[in-house]
Amino acid sequence: MAPAAVLRSVVLGMLVAGGAHAAPATSVGRAATAAEIAAWNIDVRADFAGLPKGAGSVAKGERVWEARCASCHGTFAESNQVFTPLVGGTTAADIASGHVASLVKGDVPQRSTIMKLAHISTLWDYINRAMPWNAPKSLTTDEVYAVTAYILNLAEIVPADYVLSDRNMAAVQQRLPNRDGLVRLDAMWQTRGKGDVRNLACMRNCAAQVQVTSFLPDSARDAHGNLAEQNRLVGQVRGTATNGTIAAAARTPALSAAPDALAQNGCTGCHAVDKRVIGPGFNEVVARYQGKADLQTYFIGKIRGGGAGAWGAVAMPPQAQIKEADVAAIAAWLAAAAR
Numbered sequence: 001m002a003p004a005a006v007l008r009s010v011v012l013g014m015l016v017a018g019g020a021h022a023a024p025a026t027s028v029g030r031a032a033t034a035a036e037i038a039a040w041n042i043d044v045r046a047d048f049a050g051l052p053k054g055a056g057s058v059a060k061g062e063r064v065w066e067a068r069c070a071s072c073h074g075t076f077a078e079s080n081q082v083f084t085p086l087v088g089g090t091t092a093a094d095i096a097s098g099h100v101a102s103l104v105k106g107d108v109p110q111r112s113t114i115m116k117l118a119h120i121s122t123l124w125d126y127i128n129r130a131m132p133w134n135a136p137k138s139l140t141t142d143e144v145y146a147v148t149a150y151i152l153n154l155a156e157i158v159p160a161d162y163v164l165s166d167r168n169m170a171a172v173q174q175r176l177p178n179r180d181g182l183v184r185l186d187a188m189w190q191t192r193g194k195g196d197v198r199n200l201a202c203m204r205n206c207a208a209q210v211q212v213t214s215f216l217p218d219s220a221r222d223a224h225g226n227l228a229e230q231n232r233l234v235g236q237v238r239g240t241a242t243n244g245t246i247a248a249a250a251r252t253p254a255l256s257a258a259p260d261a262l263a264q265n266g267c268t269g270c271h272a273v274d275k276r277v278i279g280p281g282f283n284e285v286v287a288r289y290q291g292k293a294d295l296q297t298y299f300i301g302k303i304r305g306g307g308a309g310a311w312g313a314v315a316m317p318p319q320a321q322i323k324e325a326d327v328a329a330i331a332a333w334l335a336a337a338a339r
């Protein structure tokens with residue numbers, strides 16, 4: 001037989017053999033098990049259907065926040081570095097009225113999450129499935145309750161001794177500043193309606209370039225695969241290409257293996273060892289201070305207090321959440337390499 005014919009007959013033989021033994025094509029795969037469905041079925045609805053049993057206090061939430069969230073969102077959820085502020089722009093009057101006045105007045109420079117939030121279940125669900133950005137679904141159910149309680153306390157919606165649970169979420173919903181702010185009369189909801197687009201096109205002194213108000217650290221961009229490929233291919237927002245931005249963890253020769261404290265404290269959200277991310281690469285830092293005196297003390301101060309102006313326009317927020325021993329370990333690691 002000619003080679004192509006041999007190949008054809010082998011392939012045919014395989015098909016016939018497979019066909020003789022395999023079940024009909026309609027039974028490809030199998031029904032998902034109850035456990036598999038439960039693992040995916042985690043959404044929480046506006047009427048709280050799907051909310052798992054659990055509870056968490058503001059105090060516990062503060063600890064979760066400091067360890068898992070503060071490095072990107074700031075100690076008081078006010079940071080504008082990695083994402084727009086989560087808290088701010090709401091008042092006691094808004095809690096009473098159910099409408100956030102600053103959304104209409106426009107007197108707050110940015111819309112914080114809490115200003116826009118109409119259903120507390122959305123906040124719970126989002127944190128439960130997506131945060132922390134660099135380790136989604138790593139919080140326990142009770143930690144999600146706790147950290148949600150902490151955010152609500154920062155926004156003065158619940159008191160400092162509050163314990164949020166599946167039993168009292170509906171009561172807290174009644175205090176959400178923007179609970180009555182959801183607009184349903186636009187084309188997003190009614191295809192026959194008219195969109196609530198009241199602005200006119202800019203005709204004069206228009207901005208040449210649109211500046212985004214927040215950005216994602218390169219090190220976190222890969223966390224969910226390539227967003228561009230996961231978004232629909234129509235419409236104005238296609239999703240940014242986020243794949244392949246993290247180089248394999250190449251180490252600079254001068255630096256020994258990075259201490260675990262870097263990832264544990266969220267430093268790796270903004271810093272890589274071998275290249276610039278939002279902040280300088282640790283290899284650049286070491287190279288700059290090579291041979292300088294008192295480096296250990298210098299680095300401790302910079303890590304704890306943050307800084308600005310040494311490496312560019314972006315500031316490093318103070319890292320108040322980090323433990324003394326971790327600061328010391330990281331500073332010692334950097335100082336040793338710069339000796």
Ligand code: HEC
Nearest residue numbers: 068069072082083113127131132133134147216220266269
């Ligand atoms: C590595 C950085 C990082 C860490 C750590 C992190 N976040 Fe986020 N967070 C982000 C980014 C980036 C977004 C925006 C994501 C997007 O829009 O797709 C975001 C969005 C959010 C939002 C949604 C805001 C909105 O209005 O849409 C909430 C709520 C939130 N984070 C809470 C938390 C909590 C709670 C933690 C800790 C358990 C946490 N985050 C840890 C980076 C981080």
Ligand code: HEC
Nearest residue numbers: 265267270278279302307308309310311312314315316319
């Ligand atoms: C939200 C982003 C962000 C996080 C989180 C962050 N940094 Fe930074 N870091 C920066 C930026 C931006 C700079 C540059 C600041 C400047 O130009 O002065 C910087 C600078 C530094 C420097 C150099 C200081 C100098 O004076 O040269 C060190 C060291 C450092 N960071 C360590 C850390 C450590 C350790 C952590 C974790 C505990 C951390 N950073 C967390 C953004 C961040």
